[in-house]
Amino acid sequence: MRAAVCAAYGPPEVVRVEELPSPAPGPGEVVVRVGAAAVNFPDVLLVAGRYQVSVPTPFVPGSEFAGTVIGTGFATTGFGIGDRVVGTGMFGAFAEEVAVAAAVLSPVPDGIDDRVAAASGVAHRTAWHTLRSVARVERDDEVVVLGAGGGVGLAAVQLAAHLGARVTAVASSTEKLDAAVRHGAHRVVNHRTRPLRDALREAIPEGAAAVIDPVGGELAEPALRSLRRGGRFVTVGFASGTIPRIPLNLVLIKGVTVQGFQFGDIPAGEFERNERELRELLSGNAVRPHIGAVYALDDVAAALRQVADGRAVGKVVVDVAR
Numbered sequence: 083m084r085a086a087v088c089a090a091y092g093p094p095e096v097v098r099v100e101e102l103p104s105p106a107p108g109p110g111e112v113v114v115r116v117g118a119a120a121v122n123f124p125d126v127l128l129v130a131g132r133y134q135v136s137v138p139t140p141f142v143p144g145s146e147f148a149g150t151v152i153g154t155g156f157a158t159t160g161f162g163i164g165d166r167v168v169g170t171g172m173f174g175a176f177a178e179e180v181a182v183a184a185a186v187l188s189p190v191p192d193g194i195d196d197r198v199a200a201a202s203g204v205a206h207r208t209a210w211h212t213l214r215s216v217a218r219v220e221r222d223d224e225v226v227v228l229g230a231g232g233g234v235g236l237a238a239v240q241l242a243a244h245l246g247a248r249v250t251a252v253a254s255s256t257e258k259l260d261a262a263v264r265h266g267a268h269r270v271v272n273h274r275t276r277p278l279r280d281a282l283r284e285a286i287p288e289g290a291a292a293v294i295d296p297v298g299g300e301l302a303e304p305a306l307r308s309l310r311r312g313g314r315f316v317t318v319g320f321a322s323g324t325i326p327r328i329p330l331n332l333v334l335i336k337g338v339t340v341q342g343f344q345f346g347d348i349p350a351g352e353f354e355r356n357e358r359e360l361r362e363l364l365s366g367n368a369v370r371p372h373i374g375a376v377y378a379l380d381d382v383a384a385a386l387r388q389v390a391d392g393r394a395v396g397k398v399v400v401d402v403a404r
Contacts, residue, residue: 084099084101084379088129091131093387097382099379104179105179105181108156108181110156110185111155112161112184113180114150115152116147116177117197117403118197119400119402120200120205120233121144122233124145125145128141137172142174144176147170147175148167148190148199149180149196150165150166150167151163160184160185161187167189168189169187169188177402191364193365194364196403201373202364202370205397206237206360207357208237208343208345209238211348212294213241213242215353216314216343216347216348217314219245219247219292220246221245222247223248223292224250224291224310225238225248225293226293227239227250227252227293228252228293228294228295229252229253229297230259231255231259232394233396235294236395236396239262243265243266248268250269251270252278252282255274257395261372279307282305288310289310290309291310291313293309293315296321297320298322301326306340312336312337313338313339314338315338317343318342371397372395376399378404
C-alpha cells in the first residue's frame, strides 16, 4: 500500500509517500481502506516533534479518516467487512489502509461520503460537545468564536448558530470571515485590522455569554474581557502555537468560568446525547463541514503546509482514494 511517512521530525516537507506493507489487524482491530483523511493542526505538531506527546519516527501521520472495513482481527465485534466507518487516532490516517481498534470507530450515516465524514469527525464533534456540555450555549446567547475560519472554529460558528446563538466570529482574513458569515455568523471581526478588545466591546456592549477559543495566544485575554459577568470561557486548543497567560484578577472580578475541553470529561449520558444529536444533524443535512481544500495522497506535505501556515479555511482533506 502507499502511505505518507514522516522519517524524521521537521517541517511538513519531510513527509514523503512510500510503499509499505499492508497492515494486519490484531485482536479487537479492523483494517480500513481509507477513502479520505482530514488534516488537523496536531498532525503538523507531531511531524515537527513539537506535540505534547511524541511518536517515534518513522511513522505515518494523520489522525482522522473515513473509509470501508476490509479486514477484522480475532475477537473483533461491532464492525464487519464492507461497513463504512469514520475514526480517529494519534497517527496512521494518511495511508491507503490503516489498522485500528474497532472501539475508536463509528458508523458513517447513510448519505454522507468519505470526505464529509472525515472532515466532521474531530472538528464538529469537538465543537458540538463544547457548545452543548461545557459552554452550555442556549438560544439568543452571545457567543464569541476565535479562529472562526479554522476547522473547529468554523464548526463552532455553524453549530452555535444552529442552536440559535448570536455569533461573533473572529478571524485573520476576509476569506475566513466570509466563510463564517455563510455558516451563520451574525458579526465578524478581523483581529489583524483593529484591536480585538475594542472591536468586541463595540460589537457586544453587554458582554458575551461564552467564548470558544481554539487559538490561544494574544487573542485569549481580550476575548476573556468581552465576557459578561458569569460568562464561560472554553479553551479548546492552541493553534497559534502560544499558550496564553490569563490575568486571574479578570476571573475574580467578572465571576467568569474558565474551562478546558476534553472528550473524556463529558458525562456519559451527555456524551451519548451529543453524539446522537450530531449524527442526526449531519445525516439530515442540517449542518455540513466546510471543506476548503482537497489534496491527493501524493500532496500530503502541501496539505500539512496549508494548515501549518494558518491558511486553511474550514477543513483540509486528503482524498486518499483519488
